[in-house]
Amino acid sequence: MTTPSSLPRPDGELEELARVWRTPRGWRFLTTVNNSTIGLLYIGTALLFFVLAGILGLLIRVQLAVPDNGFLSAGVYNQVFTMHGTVMMFLFAIPIVEAISVFLLPAMLGARDLPFPRLSAYAYWAYAAGGIGFFLSIFAGLAPDGGWFMYPPLTGKEHSPGINADFWLLGIGFIEISAIAGAIELIVGILFTRAPGMTLSRMPVYAWAMLVIALMIVFAFPAIIAGTTLLELERAYDWPFFIPARGGDPVLWQHLFWFFGHPEVYIIFLPAAGMVSMMLPALVGARLVGYRAVVIALGAVGVISFALWAHHMFTAGLSLWSSTLVSAASMIVAIPTALQVFAWIATLWRGRARLNAPTLFVLGFLFIFVLGGLTGVMVAVLPFDWQAHDSYFIVAHLHYVLIGGLVFPMFGALYYWLPLVNGHRLSEALARWVFGLMFIGMNLAFFPMHISGLLGMPRRVYTYAPEMGWNAFNLASSIGALIFALGVLLFICDAARTLRRPQRDHGNPWQAGTLEWIPAEDHATRSIPDVRSLEPLWDNPRLVEEVHAGAHWLPGTATGRRETIVTSPVRARPLYLQVLPGDSWWPLAAALGTAGFFLLLTVQLTVIAWVCGMIAIASVLAWMWQSDSLPGLPEMRSAQVADGVTLLVGATGLASHSLWATVIMLVVDGTVFASFVFTHIHTAMRLDICPPPGAALPAAGWSWSACGLLLAGSLLMAWARRQAAHGRQRLAFLLALCCMLAGVALDIGSWIATRLDPASTAWAASVAVMLSYQGLHAVLLAILAAYLWMRSWCGRLTAVNRATLDNCTLIWHYTTLQAWCLAAAIRITAG
Known part of the structure; x- marks a missing residue:
């Protein structure tokens, strides 16, 4: 790598780079896809929902401040209570985690941008539009009122006949799709767009944390998507998945919900832990103690968290053996969590802490989260949980974990990283008031709930009698909530004041060692840094100067469009130049x-x-049509990305980042299908005879013939990938489509011939939902086949521009595999 002084950059190179990456102004700002801009919008919207959910929480505390209060009626209270939990968990906690990462990670990884900027833009706008629409339902009296956990049979059609529950089921379902889209972007971005030289052992802890939680989202969130689908089908079409009289089971919902819900606690905590591990070294002026151990602990927490889904089901009638295993896992997960806490304490001991705003919030986080973790171990003990379950003790534990595990680190992160927005720090003097009000208010609000819970106060009650003895504790909690809210309000005022100040260079106010503190514009840094250590700014004091002079990777735009360098997942060796899609309305x-x-x-x-x-x-489809091409210069197969270094432009096959994104998407798809298979197995195991009386299986020959037709379609798609002649490709697409449609029609038709009635039994409904899911894939493949045929007809499907063909073929093969698994699951459970 040359030095800045030995090789000056060409005139006009920086101006051209800035022009290509410039964020549009005015009404065209809505077309922006730059991750740093989308990240700021994401953060602002998530904080808006935090404030709105907080206002709902204050209404709850006003209602419970005194006994026999008539401030809110029972019906309105149930809507407010449900919306408070739902907005906090689904519209604030998960989105703020992804929002901060979308803003920080490109700079922290040294990339120009994450690999799918349009996917990030889609995820944000879907979340913002859907979330606002969902929240407005409360003003029409249509907000869900069955609790943020939506347990049937309370949320079934019999007990919730209106459309309130449907708002939750449909609204939250697609918001989770937005979160999954963000997770795919993060996984591929972290693994493939790190700066050259940033090996996995040099990757920031925050990037590790986001990689772990993105993988957790991929496996956890499909369960809630499947669960909401089942409950909505029951409500809309009377398919009795959760109705015991027809073979359903309300506990099935709890299994699906908590397979998502308990890992979600760690999905919320781990990014906050990653932020603390990033902030502490800069705040105390010492390297993080036990970097490798902290990274291993992050992964261990992510894996163990999936063994805890029944942590909230100890009173749901599980076997003692199952409950004991989950109880043990609930205690084991404290070990890697404690390891991180000890690493932070050791880092504080090694360095010299300065009591500025971020440090105060980090210390507050350690105190509050450790208390929440201790009560978590308490409720993991079966006899104690049997007593405390569904009491206000659990409410206290939940808020200590979530506020201590997310809110306090988040506020510390806002104080720490806000200078990246316009160069200005928030007021240190006001920060002490903000922290004091939030810390005192939080403990005053939620610590008394432990006591009122142990005194017998149940969750989800809208009022209580004065003779119960809970009066003083509830009044203290309400006063504490108000004090906490005053702290948040003071922060908002200070943030508004700071963000109105004119833009300036942010410098490195905390003397941090990581890349996000290199001065950046819309195009990120002047050149992509070559990374040689974990804290590059500490180990190379001239790095900022070199990067700004264009002495590192990709100092300009090699193709005249937006680009970043794709590197190998482990060693971060440069592989190829990725051309990124620009701003778009799509x-x-x-x-x-x-x-x-x-x-x-x-x-x-x-x-x-x-x-x-x-x-x-x-x-x-229009967005895919634009994106599935090289830079518009087919003759440009390579480009110079550094002095004497040339890389290919784009890649195909296993080297392509888009193929791996498709693989991750299919893992999500497969996990949704696995949830439906679990539903079928769970339902079948409750039967004395399977299939139940009155139901019948189609002849095995029909099912396996349908699978054979789908396999033939997959083989035709594999053959099409190897053909250079466009005419043959188009014929293969049509033949593959015919085989696929014939196979799916044969399978569904054979079940119709048995007079399968999904409304008759839960077993029949579980079969119908799997068949419907297969039919949905048939529709998807029909659309993709038509799309491929059109690309081939227009000459855009070549040996070079074939990313969509590779990805669609992979989806085709997955659909075939899903059909075989569907047939096997039904035959085995009925055998």
Whole structure:
């Protein structure tokens, strides 16, 4: 690598780079896809939902401040209580985690941008539009009122006949899709777009934390998508998944919900832990103690958390053996968590802490989260949990973990990283007031709940009698909530004041050693740094000067478009130059179409909803059409990315980042299908005879013939990938489509011939939902086949521009595999 002084950069190179990456102004700002800009929008929207959920929480505390209070009626209280939990968990906690990472990670990894900027834009707009639409339901009296956990049979049609529960099921379902889209972006970005030289052993702890939680999202969130689908099908079409009289089981919902819900606690905590591990070394002026141990602990927590889903089901009638195993796992997870805490304490001991705003919030986090962890171990003990379950003790534990594990580190991170936005720090004097009010208010609000819970106060009650003895504890909690809210309000005022100040160079106010503190513009840094250590700014004091002079990787735009360097997942060796899609209306249109489809279905505007759905599909196809090409210069197969270094432009096959994104998407898809298979197995095991009386299986020959046709379609798609002649490709697409449609039609038709009635039994409904999911894939493959045929017809499907063909072929093979698994699952459980 040359030095800045030995090789000056060409005139106009920096101006051209800035022009290509410039963020649009005015109304065209809505087209921006730059991750740093989208990240700021994401953070602002998530904080808005935090404030809105906090206001709902204050209403709850006003209602419970004194006994026999009539401030809120029972019905309104249930809506407020449900919306408070739902907004906090689904519209604030997970989105703020992804929002901060979308803003920070490109700079922290030394990349120009994450690999799918339009996917990030789509995820944000879908979340913002859908979340706001969902929240507005409370003003129409249509907010869900069954609790943020939505347990049936309370949320079934019999006990919740309106559309309130449907808002939760459809609204939250597609918001989770937005979170999964963000997770795919993060996994591929962290593994493939790190700066050259940033090996896994040099990757920041925060990037490790986000990689772990993104993988957790991929495996955990499909369960809640499957669960909401099942409950909505029960409510809309009377498919009795959770109705015991027809073979259903309400506990099935708890299994699906908590397989998502308990890992979600760690999905919220681990990024905050990663932020603490990033902030502490800079705040105390010492390297993080036990870097490798902390990284291993992050992974261990992520894995163990999936063994805890029944942690909230100890009173649901599980066997003692199952409960004991989950109880043990609930205690074991404290070991890697404690390891991180000890590493932070050792780092504090090694360095010299300065009691500035971020340090105060980090110390507050350690105190509050450790208390929440201790009560978590308490409720992992079966006899204690049997007494404390569904009491206000659990409410106290939950808030100590979530506020201590997320909110306090988040506020510390806002104080720490806000200078990256406009160069200004928040007021240190006001920060002490903010911290003091939040710390005192939080403990005053939630610590008394431990006592009121042990005195017998149940959760989810909207009032209580004065003779119960809970009066003083509830009044103290309400006063504490108000004090906490005053701290948040003071922070908002200070942030608004600071963000209105004129832009300036942020410098490195904390003397940190990581890359995000290198001065950056819309195009990120002047050149992509060559990384040689874990804290490059500490180990190379001239790095900022070298990067700014363009002495490192990709100092300009090699193709005249936005680009970043794709590196190998482990060693971070440069592989190829990725051309990134620019600003576009399509992600916004696709997001609005998606949000409109789900929200309008809820209010039964079916025709308009399907129009929105078609707009979403058309927008995604248009976005794919633009993106699936090299830089518009087919003759440019390579480009110079550093002095004497040339890389290929784009890649195909296993080297392509988009193929791996498709693999991750199919893992999500497979996990949703596995949740439906689990539903079928769970339902079948409750039967004395399977299939139940009155039901029958189609002849085995029909099912295996259908699978054979799907296999033939997959073989035709594999053959098409190897053909250079466009005409042969188009014929293969049509033949593969015919085989696939014939196979799916044969399978579904054979079940129709048995007079399968999904409304008769839960077993029949579980079969029908798996068949419907297979039919949905048939529709998807039909759309993709038409899309590939058009690309081939237009000459855009070549040996070079074939990313969509590779990805669609992979989806085709997955659909075939899913069909075989479906047939096997039904035959084995009925055998």
